[in-house]
Amino acid sequence: MFRYLFMLAQETTFRSRSLDKMKSILDNCGFSYLWSFQNTSPNIKSIIKQRLEDQFTQSWSGKCNFIDDLSITIKIKVVVIRAPINSPGSKVKMSALRVLVGCKRVIDYAVKIRVKPDKTGVVTDGVKHSMNPFDEIAIEEAVRLKEKKIASEVIAVSCGPKQCQETLRTALAMGADRAIHVNIDPKDYENLQPIHVSKFLAKIAQDEKADIVIVGKQAIDDDCNQTGQMTAALLDWPQATFASKVEKNNGDLTVIREIDGGLETIKVKLPAVLTADLRLNEPRYATLPNIMKAKKKPMASKTPADLGVDVTSRLEIVSVEDPPVREAGQKVESVEDLVTKLKDAGLV
Amino acid sequence: QSTLVIAEHDNQKLIPITLNTITAANKIGGDITCLVAGTQCSKVAEEVSKIPGVSKVLLADNEAFKGFLPESLTPLLFATQKQFNFSHILAGATAMGKSLLPRLAAKLDVSPISDIIGIKDKDTFIRTIYAGNAIQTLKSKDSLKIISVRGTAFEAAALEGGNAASENAPDADVKNEVSEYVSQELSKSDRPELTAAKTVISGGRGMKNGENFKMLYDLADKMGAAVGASRAAVDAGFVPNDMQVGQTGKIVAPDLYVAVGISGAIQHLAGMKDSKVIVAINKDPEAPIFQVADYGLVQDLFKAVPEMTDIVGKK
Numbered sequence: 063m064f065r066y067l068f069m070l071a072q073e074t075t076f077r078s079r080s081l082d083k084m085k086s087i088l089d090n091c092g093f094s095y096l097w098s099f100q101n102t103s104p105n106i107k108s109i110i111k112q113r114l115e116d117q118f119t120q121s122w123s124g125k126c127n128f129i130d131d132l133s134i135t136i137k138i139k140v141v142v143i144r145a146p147i148n149s150p151g152s153k154v155k156m157s158a159l160r161v162l163v164g165c166k167r168v169i170d171y172a173v174k175i176r177v178k179p180d181k182t183g184v185v186t187d188g189v190k191h192s193m194n195p196f197d198e199i200a201i202e203e204a205v206r207l208k209e210k211k212i213a214s215e216v217i218a219v220s221c222g223p224k225q226c227q228e229t230l231r232t233a234l235a236m237g238a239d240r241a242i243h244v245n246i247d248p249k250d251y252e253n254l255q256p257i258h259v260s261k262f263l264a265k266i267a268q269d270e271k272a273d274i275v276i277v278g279k280q281a282i283d284d285d286c287n288q289t290g291q292m293t294a295a296l297l298d299w300p301q302a303t304f305a306s307k308v309e310k311n312n313g314d315l316t317v318i319r320e321i322d323g324g325l326e327t328i329k330v331k332l333p334a335v336l337t338a339d340l341r342l343n344e345p346r347y348a349t350l351p352n353i354m355k356a357k358k359k360p361m362a363s364k365t366p367a368d369l370g371v372d373v374t375s376r377l378e379i380v381s382v383e384d385p386p387v388r389e390a391g392q393k394v395e396s397v398e399d400l401v402t403k404l405k406d407a408g409l410v
Numbered sequence: 411q412s413t414l415v416i417a418e419h420d421n422q423k424l425i426p427i428t429l430n431t432i433t434a435a436n437k438i439g440g441d442i443t444c445l446v447a448g449t450q451c452s453k454v455a456e457e458v459s460k461i462p463g464v465s466k467v468l469l470a471d472n473e474a475f476k477g478f479l480p481e482s483l484t485p486l487l488f489a490t491q492k493q494f495n496f497s498h499i500l501a502g503a504t505a506m507g508k509s510l511l512p513r514l515a516a517k518l519d520v521s522p523i524s525d526i527i528g529i530k531d532k533d534t535f536i537r538t539i540y541a542g543n544a545i546q547t548l549k550s551k552d553s554l555k556i557i558s559v560r561g562t563a564f565e566a567a568a569l570e571g572g573n574a575a576s577e578n579a580p581d582a583d584v585k586n587e588v589s590e591y592v593s594q595e596l597s598k599s600d601r602p603e604l605t606a607a608k609t610v611i612s613g614g615r616g617m618k619n620g621e622n623f624k625m626l627y628d629l630a631d632k633m634g635a636a637v638g639a640s641r642a643a644v645d646a647g648f649v650p651n652d653m654q655v656g657q658t659g660k661i662v663a664p665d666l667y668v669a670v671g672i673s674g675a676i677q678h679l680a681g682m683k684d685s686k687v688i689v690a691i692n693k694d695p696e697a698p699i700f701q702v703a704d705y706g707l708v709q710d711l712f713k714a715v716p717e718m719t720d721i722v723g724k725k
Contacts, residue, residue: 169540174543174676175540175543175544177544184539184540184544255521256512256521256522257515257516257519257520257521257522260516282540282541283539283540284539285524285525285537285538285539285540285541285657286524287508287512287524287525288512288515288522288524289512291480291508291509291510291511291512291513291516292512292513292515292516293516294513295484295512295513295514295515295516295517296516299588300481300588300589301480301481301509301513301589302589303505303508303509304505304509306651316592319505320505320651320652321505321506321594322504322505322506322605322652322660323596323597323603323652324594324595324596324597324652325594325595326477326591326592326593326594326595327592327593327594327595328477328479328589328590328591328592329589329590329592330588330589330590331587331588331589334588340651340658341651375551376520376521376550376551376552377521377523377548377549377550377551378548378549378550378551379546379547379548380534380547380548380549381546381547382539382544382545382546382547383544383545383547384544384545385538385542385543385544385545388683388688388701388702390700390701390702390703390706391688391703391704391705391706392704392705392706393700393705393706393707393708394705394706394707396707396709397707397709397714397717397718397721398717398721400689400705400707400718401718401721401722403705404666404687404689404705407687409609409665409666409687410633410666410722
């Protein structure tokens with residue numbers, strides 16, 4: 063594989079960058095070494111192939127002409143997966159921090175959404191869903207806290223219909239220890255808002271004696287950017303929103319936040335709520351053994367009534383419509399032509 | 411019916427999005443009260459009192475508001491709301507507004523409405539979902555509405571002409587021992603601020619590296635423009651994140667937006683498609699950016715940009 067990548071790299075003009083990128087893609091997939099080996103079950107091969115393709119398309123969002131070639135090569139390879147960072151034998155001095163992470167199931171970010179003809183919402187049936195990308199970052203951060211021995215346990219929570227359990231399995235495969243599914247009737251789910259979710263999260267954080275709650279800064283479906291802040295308010299905990307770096311010293315977290323026009327550093331005392339911004343980390347891909355292991359990790363199920371939360375809708379969605387389409391303009395032939403047109407319009 | 415607008419400022423000067431927020435408050439109708447909370451910020455309160463449409467300014471000057479942390483501002487707002495019983499509380503949809511409003515909303519058990527781009531009536535608001543790929547109209551059933559306002563969707567209110575009375579905000583226990591402001595590192599630039607600039611020039615992955623952005627700075631300086639970037643260019647490490655234009659970065663709506671070497675990913679379009687005039691320079695004639703551009707130039711940017719700098723400079 064690497065030899066193949068090398069070949070590829072040498073053919074392109076950006077030699078080292080291409081190669082580095084390829085390596086990082088493999089690394090993100092959790093593949094450290096690739097060996098030639100003939101006796102692999104077709105099933106595993108197809109999973110590996112899918113994983114590489116997914117990661118490849120994600121990491122290399124330009125034109126992916128290589129994908130077909132890659133899949134051909136993969137057919138004769140099998141992977142040796144990197145040993146888990148936390149080997150079960152190592153005796154870890156357990157620190158007491160327990161981390162609760164919220165993860166929302168949303169329409170996959172790569173899917174082009176379609177508005178329903180009756181304008182009540184967007185089409186979700188038969189559409190690929192995944193974990194909200196910002197929540198993946200939240201899970202990754204929690205798992206890293208555990209790997210750094212700062213946290214002792216990572217609990218993933220998702221509130222929504224049954225399919226949220228798939229999202230929770232992803233969280234478990236990424237390294238969460240157990241999961242709690244707050245099962246919401248699909249009818250209620252249409253009108254579930256961050257205020258309800260934050261009430262679930264706050265109650266669970268109390269019940270589970272969590273020390274840190276991490277959620278993505280916003281979900282990419284409703285773009286609300288509220289849940290973390292509201293959870294912090296309900297718990298009366300400090301909040302570190304839009305975090306791009308988190309460090310623990312003593313009982314405090316030092317957090318660098320992304321603000322308008324730059325960065326801000328704050329300190330919050332534990333317990334605290336964090337919301338993850340894009341640059342906090344790059345989420346890992348779950349490795350095959352971890353996906354298998356995730357199936358055996360515990361997942362509890364709760365209802366809004368169990369948690370004592372009233373899910374009555376507080377906002378009525380009047381309509382959901384397509385945005386106004388911007389008409390394509392004209393092509394200009396030369397820079398001179400362009401500048402003349404801009405000058406005529408008084409823009410230059 | 412009455413609206414509270416939370417002024418955003420740096421203790422010296424008002425931050426312009428407050429003016430857009432006041433326009434939004436005017437659209438809702440009713441009295442407008444403006445809260446200026448900060449540390450030695452009376453100058454800002456004076457500035458706010460001159461804005462036409464503002465009928466009252468509440469000033470809360472306290473050491474505790476250093477860094478404008480939501481943990482200390484929320485109790486102040488809570489007490490203010492208890493005393494005045496506003497029907498609407500508004501702030502700009504900035505990092506600060508987005509941090510503060512939901513925290514306040516949860517304390518008051520209100521479902522907040524984020525980042526509105528339009529107002530239908532006092533209960534009904536328009537906002538975007540799915541990174542601007544759909545427009546949602548929603549009606550609030552709460553008696554109090556807590557709303558953040560997208561600055562680029564509303565005109566700025568005038569700075570002169572008003573004469574609002576100023577008084578002290580209600581007392582509140584704003585002592586905050588759980589969070590602490592340490593420092594801020596704002597990117598310094600002689601060019602206009604991205605979200606306020608009349609002209610924005612952005613570079614994408616096609617710029618190939620960070621050094622090549624100098625070409626854009628040269629052009630920007632000739633045109634008095636701000637320089638932005640696509641997420642692809644930021645992710646590739648060409649330029650820092652605060653230059654990012656897009657759903658996950660800054661949302662801009664200048665008079666002229668020049669996209670250089672940007673293919674036009676959905677998330678980028680969400681951040682700039684409300685610009686009045688869009689120019690795209692890209693050597694790939696199939697790039698989606700051309701579908702939204704008023705003027706498209708299919709040319710190698712490394713040739714086109716220096717040429718444009720030349721011609722614009724000569725005018």
